[in-house]
Each structure stands twice: as structure tokens, then as C-alpha cells.
Amino acid sequence: MAKLAVPLLILFFLLSFIPSQAALPLHTPIQKDHSTGQYIITAYLKTPLKLTKLLLDLGATYSWVNCDDYISSTYQHIPCNGSLAKTIIDYGCMNTCDDPPGPNCGNNSSIFIPNNPIKAVDYRKVYGVNAALVDSLALPDTQGSLVSINNFIFSCARTGFLKGLAKGVTGLASLGNSMLSIPVQINKAFSSSPNCFAMCLSGSTSQPGLALFGSKGPYNFLQGIDLSKSLVYTPLLFNPLGRDSDPDTHRLSPEYYLGLTSIKVNGKVVALNKTLLAIDGESGFGGTRISTVVPYTKLQSSIYKAFTLAFLKEAASSSFNLTTTKPVKPFGVCYPASAVKNTQMGPAVPIIELVLDRQDVVWKMFGSNSMVRVTKKSVDLWCLGFVDGGGNDGPSIVIGGHQLEDNLLQFDLQSKKLGFSSSILSKGTNCTDFKFSTGKI
Template sequence: MAMPKLQVPLLFLFFFFFFVFLALTPSRAQTFGPPLVSPIQKDASTLQYIITAYLQSPQETKLLLDLGASYIWINCDGYNSSSYRHIPCTTLLDEFVGCFACLMNCRDSNPNCGDSVCVLKPENPFQSSISGNEQYAPALVDYFSMLTLDNTGSIGGPSSSSPFTFIFSCGYKENLEGLARGVTGSAGLGRSSISIPVQASAIFHYPRYFALCLSGSKTRPGAAFVGTKGPYKFGRGIDLSKPLAYTPLLLNPVGKYSYPDLKKPSSEYFIGVTSIKVNGKAVALNQSLLDIDSGNGSGGTKLSTVVPYTQLETSIYKAVTEAFVKAAASSPFNLTATKPVQPFSVCYPAGNVRTTRAGPTVPAIDLVMHRNDVVWKILGSNSMVRVAEKGGADVWCLGFVDAGVRPKTSIFAGDPSIVIGGYQMEDNFLQFELESMRLGFSSSVLSRGTSCASFRFAAKKG
């Protein structure tokens, strides 16, 4: 199907007013429409987190949840829509989007082709091919929608009948390498002008908030919320928006697209972990590793939904695991480590580990933030991973992995010292406040008698 053509004046006006609309200050406008919500499924084979959106007519679309990515991208090979538009180069919208380059002289009538159109990079963190992650594809404007949250704050209902115009990137079939079956792209929630929460806020004048509650259940989903400060009603009517502890969201000034003579800020979210305690005792660490290096962006603590288990720089990993083993061997735990199972290095026989509602009874790991009284407490439900091999080992393993010695994010940008992975976020409620740039976090909600799997989604209407 040929792409619908607009006359030049109308096309210019469309993009001009779209740009102005995106630039509106949310706090100065009335809120329109209910907030957005999506189930977050965890794929058992890849450990990837997946949300649901509606595109192309619209139809249900599964997207990788990538907390730190800048925007949405979707495989446009076979993309079926009559409403999409490319973004012309050298326009205000081109500059606003931050296009990587301009595609020229591609005359086919399909979303992955255009003449003098803006291109973005469809990034896949699981793609093994280096050349695949260097591909560029046209940026599109088309309809996009998610489920909505009703006014009770407890039940999500279908809202695909109310799509809105959104900017995202195309991708190609080869960009799907390594993604879970049925996933056709990625949903970016990162620090950028065209991430999902920022675009939704500009279009519907929502508060610039989003929240994640990743499920620890093997069968039931968690939930993602966009454009609401709460309430977030989970099982037993518990509102997870309170109480929360708060810590600043930090900007890393050197992102992966930086060059020696041009620094570009990272789109990923960092927090200021200042110390780590195991069983209440501070672990001796090289403090400089906990700070973000303004020169190359290395160090600090990043949040990631595409890393399954928390990664620690080698010296931090060694110090934390040694402290954990020592504490676990003492009373009241009295645990003796056994042969580890990859990718972990500290494991205990499952039969020797007592369990409670908060998970295995093991030493707590505290991530101390900008103040000593602001602590992300990691209990057994988030620190220990059950590994049961058929006919083999049945163990609980400390769910942290060695990230190596300062690996590189890119040629010019360093890697964080700590990456808090998805498993450590499960059954923890996280609220990202993009207006005040702070993170609200709950630590494990299991101790409150609820879970991230207890949010009720309405059945989809026929």
C-alpha cells in the first residue's frame, strides 16, 4: 500500500503543531484521558520483561521493556498501517527527535524507506551481531496506544480505541535477534524527549511519572504505569504509592553515543549508592567506584530491566560475596556454601535454607543511598535464586554476578560499577518522578502481604 501523501503546507503544519504540542509544560495544562498501564510479563527462557502496546490499526504488540532506552522501535518489515508518516530531515521535529542521520533516495513505498527522512537506531541489547546494532532505520509518526487505568486505581481496561500520535523508530527483522519469541521491538522509558513517559505526558498533559512493579511470579504479570502519581491498588487493596523512600535520579553526563570532543548524556537512570551493608555491617569498598566519573561516565549505580541479575564490578563483587558468606555462616543462619551453579559463585543446599514470606532467611543486603536513613533493603526473595537441576543440584544461590573490571559501554564511555538487575527489582515498587528527578522505592512488598503479581487487569473486551 502506498504511503498517503500530504501537500507540503499541510505536512509542515502537522509537524510544527506536533512539535509545539510535545513542548507544552504538563504542569500548566489540564490532564486529559486516564493514565496508561500495561502488564509486564517475564519470559522464562530469556528472563526478559515484556509489555503490551497497540500499533498498526491497532493490533496487540509485544515489546521488550528497556528502562534505559531512549524510544520505542518496532520491526517495520511487513508493517501494516495507512496512517504513518516519516519525519523529514532539517525540520524542527528532526532536531527535537535527535536523528542520527538523513536517509536519502529510497523510493519504495514502505515505512523502512524514504527520501530525505530522519533515521534512528533500533537498539537491541541482546543482539550478538555488532553490525546489527549499527543499523539505522527511519523514524515514524503513527498511532500508538496502551491499556488505561480506571479511576479506582486498581483495574486496567482496554483503551486501544483511543490511540494517539507517537514518534518511534522502525527496525528490521534482523534486529529481533535474541529477543523473546513474539516480541517485535523495544519500549524505551529512558531520559529522552521521545521516551514513552515523556511523549505521553506531553500529549495528554499527564504528570511526568511512571512506575514499575516487576512480578516475581512465574505465571502472573507485574504492571507498568505511565502518567499517574497513584494510587496503585494491588492485592488486599494496598496502595503501593505509600510509603516510599526517595533518592535523587542522577544524570550520567557521558552516554554511549559520546565522543572525545562531544559528550552526550546517558538516557539511563542512575542512583547514588554510597555504601553497601551485609547483615547490618558496612562492606569496605573503593568509594571512588560508587561515583560517576564526569570525564568518561564510568562508575556509579545504574538501574536496568535488560540485565537479569545485579552486576558488580569485580572488587565490589568480591567484597560483598565474602561478607555475605561470612555472615551466612554465623548464627542464626549457620549456612555452609556448596558447589556453585553458573552464573553464580555462592550457593547453599536448598534443604538447609529456611524460607518465609520474604523469601530465604539469609543476611540482608542494604544499598545505602544519599543519606544513611535512605536504604534499599534486599531480602532473601531478591538476593537468592533457586536453581533446581533435574536429577542434579537443588540450591539457593546469591543472585549477583561479577561484571569484571570496569568494562566499557562504548569506545569512549565507561560502564557503571553497579547495575541493579531485574531480579532484584521484582516485587519492589519503583516510581520514577521525572519532574523532580527522583526515584521512589518500596523495597520488597512481600513483607506487606502483597506482590507485584496481585494487580488486577480487566479481561479484554471483544
């Protein structure tokens, strides 16, 4: 087993060689894997470049890739005694490599401990210290040419870390608020580009959504619609005691939180304990987080109870006249699909509103985002796509992937604000309506 030195400052990266003619934004498709509910980014890695599928994680500090069969002519380890700059993350030093030298293991090399957000992996059983590497990452620009970041920093990971990930996925793509995330490393490569990225998830079984890096717009979809003009902005919040945070160095968690102040169902405020909506300064619990690795929005138990009671009452009113049926796990509220009308915005059910930092900053969720179709054997249901998240030992609300679909989200990391569109189905478009250029190697 490698010997670990005391935590050090990480090597601050210098990103080099991006073609000057690259046309921002860079982009990549995001495909939903329906068997797992996971969202998958495709990127080009290694030399020669190879298309690689990575789990999209908005809350990760750094990306990681399975290196057990990693072949590239350009990868390099990060020397423990190399140039040091900013404190990015605590890490160790692999003084002596007990395995044959290779991507996973190098003498006097910096290491990471990868995190699998889907299924907890005991890193001690899968050789938990893994080499930090620099290698080439490439994404298409708007002209269809692949643009390379030659010194992209990520972590190796053993095959055991892939537990629970969708078939064909060989790692994780970090889009968190971290110096080592993909959008921030792209920003460092383009000194003149804005430090932001946009994301539009699709629930389609065949057509992808997308991520866009290095541009605040325009975001032109088919029919000539520029969705940047539809964005409403709210502050992004960061948890000083959340995942991968470090109070000693004042490093905040890379996860994205929102300042939710109330929830409305059919225009009526849900009665709930509002202290749960703020991040507790002593424990880091509470607050509202955005996640792409949680399939459906999770609500702390008391919030879930109040929310579902409010939804049941409004759905049973004369406006909708819906009667529940036996629910299907993990959902607690379901209706016969035959009883629910269909609209442009999905099933006709009470509108859910997340009221954010001001009363006029409202994220609306229509039936397409609030309801989930469940069909199996003789069952055909529409179920409320919110689940009981349990007690008070984490975020009070985690907004899940289903609730994000067909919503354009812009994460402005410089200004620390989120731009959101609510459902773009109201604009006559969806997240599959972006015209991708083919990457040219």
C-alpha cells in the same frame, strides 16, 4: 544503500487526540519470559490496532519495532525538512530510498539506528539505517478503554535486530529519560499529567507485573493497599558520558543511576573502594545503574569479591549456619536448598542494604530478591543472585531485573527522583496483585 546527511535536529513531535475522558494512569502488563529472563511489555500499535510484544528497556532513547512485515494505514515518515524544534538525538536523513517504498524506507525521511541491548547487532549487516515513523500507540486507562496517541514516534528495525529477544517479541519499548520514550510521549499528550511512571516487575511464571504511566498515585493493589504511601525517595542521576549521551549538546544518557554510598550485609558495612560508586567525570565509568535487560545484579570485580566475602561470613554465622556447596554458573555462591529456611520474604539469608544519598534512605533486599533458585537434574540450590561484572569499563554496579521484582519503583522525571518501596512482600502483596481492566478497541 541510503545516503546519509549530516546529523540534524530531530522533528519535535506533536502528540494529538487523546480522549478527554481517559482516566489516568494508563497501564500495561509486564510479563517475565523465564527462558531469557527478559521483561516484556504489551502495547497496541498500528491502525487497526494490533497487540504487540516489546522488550522493556529502562535505558533506551527511543522505542523500535520490526517493520519488515509492518502493515498500518496511519504510519507516516518524518520528513527531513519538516518543522524542527529541540535537539533530541543525532540522526541522519534518508535522501534516496534504494528499497521499494514502505515503512522501513522513505525518500527524504529521518532515520534512526536501533540498538539491541541483549545481543550486539552489526547494523551494517542488517541495513543499519531505519526510518523514523509516527503511528498510533494505545494503552488501557483505568476504566478499561484504550487511549490512543496518534503521533507516537519510534524507529523501524529490520528482522536482524530481533536477535536474542524472547519469542514473539517484535521490538523494544523505551522507558528511559528521553524525549522519545513512552512515558515522556504520554506526558506530552496529557499536559496536566505528571511526568512520571511506576513499574512493578513480577517473577511469576504466569501472572504479570505492571507499568503505570501518568500518575503519582494512589497505586491501589488488592487488599486495598495503596503502595504510593510506602515509597522512599532518592535522587535520580544521569550520566553525561553514558549510552546515547552527547557532551557537545549537553545531552545526558537516558539511563537511570542512583547515588549509592555504601552496601551493608546483615547490618555491617562492606569494605570497598567507594570511589567506584561515583560516576567518573572524564570517562563516564562507575556509579550504580538500574537495568531491566540485565537479569542479575552485576558488581565490578573488586566490589563483587568484597561483597561475597561479607555475605559468606554472615551466612555462616550462628544466625543462619549455612554452608556453601559447588556453585552453578553464572553464580559464585550457592547453598543446598534443603539447608535454607523459607520465610514470607523468601529464603532466610542475610539482609542486603543499599545505602543511598542519606543514611536513612536504604533499599533493603531480602532473600526473595537476593537469592535465585536453581533446580536441574539432581541439583536443588539457592544461589546468591549477584554476578562478577568484570573491570572498570562501565558502571560499577548494575542492579538487575531479579533484584527489582516485587518492588514498586516510581520514576519521577520532572523532579528527577526515584521512589522505591523495597520488597512489597512485607506488605502482604506482590506485583501480580494489580487488577487490570481489559482494553476495549
